[in-house]
Amino acid sequence: MKSLPPCVAGIGNDVGPTTAACSGENPSCAGLHCHVRKLARHQHAFLQTDRQTHIHWVKAGLLRLYKGLANGRRQIVGFAFPGDFVGLGSEPRYRFSAQAITPTELRVMPRAVFENVAADDPRFSSKLYEALASDLRRTYDLVLTVGQRDSESSLAAFLLEMHARTGTRNSILVLPMPRSDIADHLGLTTETVSRTFSKFAQRGLIHISGRRGISLKNPAALERLAEG
């Protein structure tokens, strides 16, 4: 098996120094047409109606992935953290929009290039498959949350997922997204999110520090809540 070009060698692993080689200036990557793209807050990587031309890989920052309805309602179907792929899938158009929540750095590659690499390297191909399967699993879980849990269970499940996903050892959790994103993710309103966080704090389940900080005082109780 031939070795992967530096652009994609680190893909599927944690973000590491390998990926630093992939700046636009690096000649070994020029042939792959891969480049770095920086997004300011609220800037879109793509819209749900755009032709799906590129695969995006988050190097730093955070994206909200959302679908809109004609009446203005918005469903955030997922968040893309560093290391995550966005725009996998094999359809002519993206089915959701991707927007930066915090300033974000992306690695952007044309689909064709991506697919060629995947065709040549079964290991890479299977990493892609796993990434897609993992998106699907998370989305199944989200349907369960949104469809069957009440506001308390939803938020408990959300806090636990964010804690697991950001991989913090201690119980201090940073939620980089505003309350409105949490609401649109869970099918609630910002008011309900806020009220429920307050209730959790009163009961001693969590401690809220500032706008972004939450520490989980009683994860076991949250788990119980999340299970109904």
Add this chain to the structure above:
Amino acid sequence: MKSLPPCVAGIGNDVGPTTAACSGENPSCAGLHCHVRKLARHQHAFLQTDRQTHIHWVKAGLLRLYKGLANGRRQIVGFAFPGDFVGLGSEPRYRFSAQAITPTELRVMPRAVFENVAADDPRFSSKLYEALASDLRRTYDLVLTVGQRDSESSLAAFLLEMHARTGTRNSILVLPMPRSDIADHLGLTTETVSRTFSKFAQRGLIHISGRRGISLKNPAALERLAEG
């Protein structure tokens, strides 16, 4: 590229005569350990906690794919129609249970066999990838439905999706699943589903015939409802 064994040659296409070659008695398939499995009504293909040992392919019938919560609530994350794969994904355990709604016939293959075929044949591999991507797209749509639509919009969207998916030319639609399945799919109750169908019928949007038949009298209006 070597030709595919009869067991999987028809996979990804419509169910056709090719697949008939794949009975347990056929020696050319014995080495693949693929076999036919028939499920009676309410019988499970697997449970959400089972080890994910096999890939299932629906030949005839209908499966509900669901996740359960400790409090007894159930979310149907999808339905598997003839031609659909179930149990793609690359994790140690299924993340949902699969149960027959009507008597169902499955083609069942060990994952290892499946993966070997996929590794040898990029065309097959890419079909799998597409099937997975298509599950993911449908699930994103479901999150939008469950999270952002009210009962009328939900049901309008559901009717249109079932119509598209069962591929009926005319507007007569057979819903093979009971109301309770529709409810648990959309995050509603059977009562709400029933009431909303009645409202649709009163307004002349649909016509209800028997327990399973619905004809769409005004698909355009349903589309408008689904968009909010």
Add this chain to the structure above:
DNA sequence: CGTGGGCTTGAGCAGTGTCAACTTGAGTGG
């Protein structure tokens, strides 16, 4: 130090769940 968006809190209400009774119709056995 001032400003404004994001967050919190409150009061009232609408939509949907819950509980209960009744109706329908598919399947069974006489």
Add this chain to the structure above:
DNA sequence: CCACTCAAGTTGACACTGCTCAAGCCCACG
């Protein structure tokens, strides 16, 4: 072939969660 049976579906009354609208607060900016 018809009557019986019972699960599935429908309809109604009521309760309650979470949404809407509104006001005020606080923290991160300039």
